[in-house]
Amino acid sequence: MQDADLHALLCLIAAAGPTAPRRRLLDTLAPSAAWSAGPATWRGCGLTDAQVAAMQRPDEPRLHQAWAWLQQPGRCVLGWHDPDYPPLLRRAPHPPLALFVEGDAARLWHPAVAVVGSRSATPNGLDHARTFSRTLAHAGWGVASGMAAGIDTAAHEATLAAGGLTVAVLGTGPDVAYPRANEDLRARIAAEGVVVSEHLPGTGPRKEHFPSRNRILAGLTLATLVVEAAARSGALITARLAAEAGREVFALPGSIHNPMARGCHRLIRDGASLIEDAGEIGEALAPLAAVLASDLRGRLNGPTSTGHRVPAAASQASADDEPDYQNLWNALGHDPTDMDQLVSRTRLTTAEVSSMLLLMELDGRVASHHGRYFRIR
Structure with a gap:
């Protein structure tokens, strides 16, 4: 990406707010041309007054921080205009304007399953997350999660141990681990898998970012597997978003006495596929993976x-x-x-x-x- 386009894209990202108007700008204009078009064109595409003001007065320190982060090897930003923008995410509802990526961005095209669940998982839940993630990795599937405590961490760690591809979708900047205890895990995933975020480098944890992070996790993957979840859980948000994106949703059944199984049982009642073996996931997703391979052939x-x-x-x-x-x-x-x-x-x-x-x-x-x-x- 040319320097002018990169600077303009960073300004568009930093403008924040609704993503659809900014995507409309990039549907017809390169980032630098979109930047040069000026307030009338911006408003014509639907940018709010706050976004227009942010475009006119960019936060240069934040842009410089993002620019510096991107200069390091193995890092890039994929904008909506970029032909390498992941095709599954492009087809999902409310796709992000851009993704900051650390690791091999091409691997975001690899067929993957989101493995999600409770931060306060039971020992059995953690074992299930490890077993399913390890089996999926050995079968060649990528495993994506949100790098939260509990099920997410177990899924990432098991996939890395199996030598598989794992993708961490963060609700912070791509350089910020949350929880902080997962900084070593974030670094390992960046080195061996892929770390992605829609937020500028340096962005800390904010409550509102985590539900929106879940839409990216659901959109990047062919299916979502909920291992363990309470009746009110962020994992259920990911599952709902996956279903809205037309993706498969799987859930593990559990004991009726386990409060961490109630969310899974609710999903199954609502139509999610009850799953007992990771091999069943592969069988269900094989036709969808073939479509993704066709997309890649076209891209090549x-x-x-x-x-x-x-x-x-x-x-x-x-x-x-x-x-x-x-x-x-x-x-x-x-x-x-x-x-x-x-x-x-x-x-x-x-x-x-x-x-x-x-x-x-x-x-x-x-x-x-x-x-x-x-x-x-």
Whole structure:
């Protein structure tokens, strides 16, 4: 992204308030053009007086902090105008204007399941979260959660231990762990998975941000699994938002004497799928994952956000005819190989290698373990 576009996008993000008017601006204009269009165009797209005032008088210290954060390796911001904006999230109700990402942003296209539940989980609930997350990871699914205490933390930790992909969707800035005790976990996820937030770096925890965070978690994933939840729980908000987005909702049954099971029982009564085994989730989601793979193939035929073209790989047969794709396949072995080695061997860019590896994972040809890739057939 050009510096002018990045600065303009940060100004649009910092303007806060309703996202739909700002998305409308970026539907037809690049960020720098949207910024230059001025108050009349802004108001014509529906920006409020407060948003217009914020655009006219940007908070430069906050913008500088965000700019500095983005200069570090492995960090980026995906705006609504960006072709790499996650397609599932784009189709969800009320998508964010932009996502700050730490980690490999291409992996936000990987099929994933949101695993959520109570912050005050029971020991059995934590065990279930670990077992389901570990099984999903071993089956090649990503596991997303909100990095809260309890079920969320157990899901992230189990997925990392299994060598799987985990995505943390934060209600703070991408650089702020909440609870603070999860700072080491946030750093591990940033290094081995993906951390995302719609909020500017440096944004601390605010009560109103966590329900809105849940819509991103629901929108990024193919399904939401509620492991354990009380009758009034943030996990139920995520489940409702997932259902509104047309995604699958699964819930684990529990003892009638466990207050942390009442939310799950309510979901099941309301139509959520009762689930007893993680394999049932994979069977239910396989057709949806195929649609996501098709989206990725289409994206690989288009320009990347940096302006480079990524080789097409619409199928194994066509991939064999693509020199860059075959180059990457030859660079892979049956022993795990990290991204830096693959970039060095192929002389492709990190973005190109990452995108092709993701499609190879979706095609079932490649697996990853702790950020290292190897052939499985």
